[in-house]
Amino acid sequence: MSAALSLSGVVAGIGPLTILQGVDLEVGEGEVVVVLGANGAGKTTLLRTIAGLLAPRAGSIRLRGEEIAGRPAHRITRAGIGHVPSGRELFPRLSVGDHLELGGQVCAPARRAELRASVLEMFPVLAERLGQRAGTLSGGEQQMVAIARALMTDPRVLLLDEPSTGLAPRIVLSVFQTFPALRKQGVSILLAEQSLTLGLSAADRAYVMDHGRMVLSGTAAELAGDKRVADTYLGR
Ligand SMILES: Nc1ncnc2c1ncn2[C@@H]1O[C@H](COP(=O)(O)OP(=O)(O)OP(=O)(O)O)[C@@H](O)[C@H]1O
Ligand SMILES: [Mg+2]
Structure with a gap:
């Protein structure tokens, strides 16, 4: 069976600058995979490239075996990649409900209604605030809106950028606590x-990323006990 998401030799950059220097990465079906890396390692560039916001210059990006590298972002969304961008990128004057509508536009109406029900079950606090403008929500609630909007596109793989x-740590944990439910729904997760x-x-x-390359990888338990992980951060 093919992986949910599989990258091989992905090179990408901005203008004359090459940022991703040949990235290999795999996310299995139902897996939660994290890309760790210090400031400027290339994590955001990696997720933006997978989402099609930046075209790779070389390499392959496969979603369940299907090549998506080089396709425009809206087609990659339809193919099943949901992107929760760095900094959330909400529209402050639009309501919570408007954001759900925006995400759901890529789906058929019947599926949209199902997704909406499941997203509001996952984030009950949003159900109480459907009419509230996103700009007036707390940081944690805004993050939930950003995730909910991405889930409304019916993704197979969800990219979460920091x-x-x-x-606050307590709020971060409440966001991470949604992962098991997502996994059950067949959504695989790539977290930066x-x-x-x-x-x-x-x-x-x-995976540990440094200067646009994957320098270490392993199970979370393996890397938690690996001194080289911290060295990668301190060595910069
Ligand atoms: N629009 C841009 N123009 C020029 N350089 C950029 C641009 N965006 C990113 N870079 C550079 O690319 C490199 C990787 O940046 P990126 O934002 O992907 O890192 P990151 O791992 O997400 O960092 P952070 O943890 O701070 O979010 C950095 O050296 C950064 O300065
Ligand atoms: Mg970033």
Whole structure:
């Protein structure tokens, strides 16, 4: 069986700058995988490339065996990649409900209604705030809206770019606690995270990224006990 998501030799950059220097990565069906890395390691660039916001210059990106590299972002969304961008990128004046509608536009109406029910079950606090403008929500609630919007696209793989940013540890845990339910629904997760402890606590497997390359990988338990992980951070 093919992996949920599989990257091989992915090179990408911005203008003259090459940021991803040939990335290999795999996310198995139902797996939660974290990409760890210090500031500027290339995590956001990696997720943006998978989501099609940046076209890879070389390499292959397969979603359940199907090549998606080089397709426009909206087609990659339809193929089954949901992206929760760094910084959330909500529309402050639009309501919670509007954000769900935006995500759900890629799905057929019947499926949209199902997804909406399941998303509101996962984030009951959003059900109480459907009419509230996103800009007036707390940071944790805003993160839930960003995730809910991505889930409304009916993804097979959900890309989460540092959802912990600016949130209290307790709130981060409540976000990570949604992962088992997502896994049950057949959604595989690729998380980018700067914090070693947070990232490893949430994932089955981890990769450590440095200067646009994967330098270490293993199960979360293996990497939690590996001194080289911290060295990668401190060595920068
Ligand atoms: N728009 C851009 N223009 C020029 N350089 C960029 C741009 N975006 C990212 N870079 C550079 O690419 C490298 C990787 O950045 P990226 O944002 O992917 O890292 P990151 O791992 O997500 O970092 P952080 O943990 O701070 O979010 C950095 O050296 C960064 O300065
Ligand atoms: Mg980033």
